Amino acid sequence: SMAVTPIVFKPMADAAVKIVKKNGFSDKIKVINKHSTEVTVGPDGDMPCRANILVTELFDTELIGEGALPSYEHAHRHLVQENCEAVPHRATVYAQLVESRRMWSWNKLFPVRVQTSLGEQVIIPPSELERCPGAPSVYDIQLNQVSPTDFTVLSDVLPMFSVDFSKQVSSSAAFYSRQFEPLASGQAQVVLSWWDIEMDPEGKIKCTMAPFWAHSDPKGLQVRGTS
Known part of the structure; x- marks a missing residue:
């Protein structure tokens, strides 16, 4: 058995080669300075045959924001066997609706109170700004x-x-939709979102980006961060 590791960033690939050699695994781990989509399979390729295990670290705070899906798509078509084992095995994205003046203020201008020589003055944003929905942005926060x-x-x-x-x-x-049942009255101003990954097929080992208040049993979870 042998592990083939494509690393596109050359300084990191060079460091990986040295680390593998120093630990005596040069005959077991092959480091390739390529993007995974450039790796070839065959007698004269980077890999002699398709792999039966796919281990990756491709995720960012938005899960698939760093081109994870194209990399997985290419790997399944060209680099791994059908029904291979993947680590991580599965990922799930969650959402929750909330009302929050603080988070709503990141996308809306509220009246500002300032002290002047004439006393307290209130600066009211123009109505045009009130009607402007702003850009549909994702705010990466903890x-x-x-x-x-x-x-x-x-x-x-x-x-x-x-x-x-x-x-x-x-x-x-792709498009996904869900129907949310209201738990309280209010304006659905913000969608909170996070994801978790299951490292094994049975889901016994999890890594989550859920905030502490979103799950009842944090002891069994590996927390990476929240967004």
């Missing part, structure tokens, strides 16, 4: 640092979609 008192929960946490990385993955655009 939800563990957001106090539950800063928002009102309007819905349960629902899974939006899951990806099984041991099967063929598509990088084509």
